[in-house]
Amino acid sequence: MKNEQGKEQTIIMSGNYAAAWGAKCSRVNVVSAYPITPQTTVVEKLSEFVDKKELDANYIRVESEHSVMAALVGSSMTGARSFSATSGQGLLYMTEMLHWVSSSRLPVVATIASRGIAPPWNIWADYTDILSIRDCGWIIQFASTHQEIFDSILMAYKIAENPEINLPYFIVYGGFIQSHTSKPVRIPSQKIIDDFLPPPPKAGWDHINLNPDNPITHGNLVMPEQEYLDFRFLIQDAMVKSKEKIKKTIQGFNTEFGRDYKGLVELYCCEDADVVVIAYGALAEQNKIAVDQLRAKGQKVGSLKLRYIRPFPTDELLELFNGVVEVIGVVDRGTAFGNPTGGPISTEVMSLLCRARRKVKSLPCIWGIGGRNVTVEDQIGLYEKLLRIKNKNEYPTDETCQHGTVWMGLKIGA
């Protein structure tokens, strides 16, 4: 294996290759996958690593995404570090088995190159795929840079395999926009990675270990008066408790690798900001440029990047709302038809506003779905809308504002 104990190297690679390298450097034992655009090059690269014996893993080819996750239920139950990647329709097809993984408390990690859901066919960034399965018991983290995709996989296994957590973990980034764009990614020496992320215990996970010498029955019927409710509570309990583990792992990663991912959220210029945009994924990273430009003109604006939506950063958001912020904009790159705002995250953020000690005004926005290009100028335009709400209490009324939500770029009125 190249770079076995070697020095750190920087390689210009796509977001998908960063995911494949993250799995390789985590020394995954089992990969199962079915190709789907725009994820395919993740598992192509992994099959190349396995073929060249640069990664010592079993690569299981199956006939569908449903079988992918079924295969990983089996592999993870034996204590194998298991990985997959998918997108859009593939994730939806996998949905039933996602619950099998989380309810069996298996620390599988998968990367999602999010894409618009068909019809009409769309293969570009849109988080509706992952957001539509947000309640299935997986930790869900967004990676907004290429380096973050790679680094997050190392952290994900450490968090997911913690015996107090034992929850599966999704790392999500935008299809094509991040998956196929190339940027420099630093690959640390394998020795430092191995020290940070030791192999999983040989005897398997504490709670389950599939072993032919010691047969067990798993997932059998429980009667309504039995433990079903209690098992479900324990998943929620692990989700809540994972917040502290996530923060500790991020700190530990920073100590080892010198990159600080802050926590469940990343605040940018929020301390004194009157107006804050809450966003996730690459749009949140781009948002910082708009903040810099508006700050240079004396506007007190800030940006909050949601790094996690499961578990949800409740405390972090309440702290923001209880501070000085007057108006928030919430950007959803995804839809939730029939929700109070039309976007999944803005609905959740609004549910926290009523728990804040102060009145904070909000503007939900649906942006960039189906990969629609969003520029820095567009981001500045959003801040200008929010500043008008703050200064004049004027909410937007143009044709893009429908049912209380701004649908950026909308061409047809309701």
Added chain:
Amino acid sequence: MVIEKTKLSNNEVTFFSRGGQGGITACQLLAEAAFQDGYRDVMSVPQIGAERRGAPIRAFLIISQDDIRTISAVTNPDVVLVFDEAMLKLPPIINAIPKKNCKVIVNAESLNGNSGLSKNIELYTFPGTSIAMGLDLTLEGLPLVNVPILGAFSGATNLVSMDSIGTVLKNKWKAKAEKNIESIKLAHEKTIRVY
């Protein structure tokens, strides 16, 4: 070779090529070469849809002295590369080329005044097709201009060094890189400023 440390923190480049011409590979190679030259951050963004041979394809490159925090299509490029002069006749392409403050580099033996390009840009041409044919740089009979165009880019903009492009080509094609390196040198020499 000393690289001009541009006043701009970001240099944005748009590639117009046809499916099969290697425009996306060219964009990736140039990103790698720029990173070798010491730019702090680089990004290559392919814009792909339903892939078809011969269909117009765009790719975007940003090379920067700062961290690049945006991932979006380039809408106001500082440099435009056109792999096939016939593409200048396509309205979506000619309309996407800025009318000023832009260097436009076209693969063409020569270009007359009716190219449709603004007079307020800097226009360069290089004979990429004949260079590729002369060196037998072809794929299924089609000349590969995606490597020579890197030499033309270096010659016209001085943003990325010939040495770094050469290193990237050697890393990619090892022993077979020689003809490619010859092609960038020829393209560099034969790049002319039309106006």
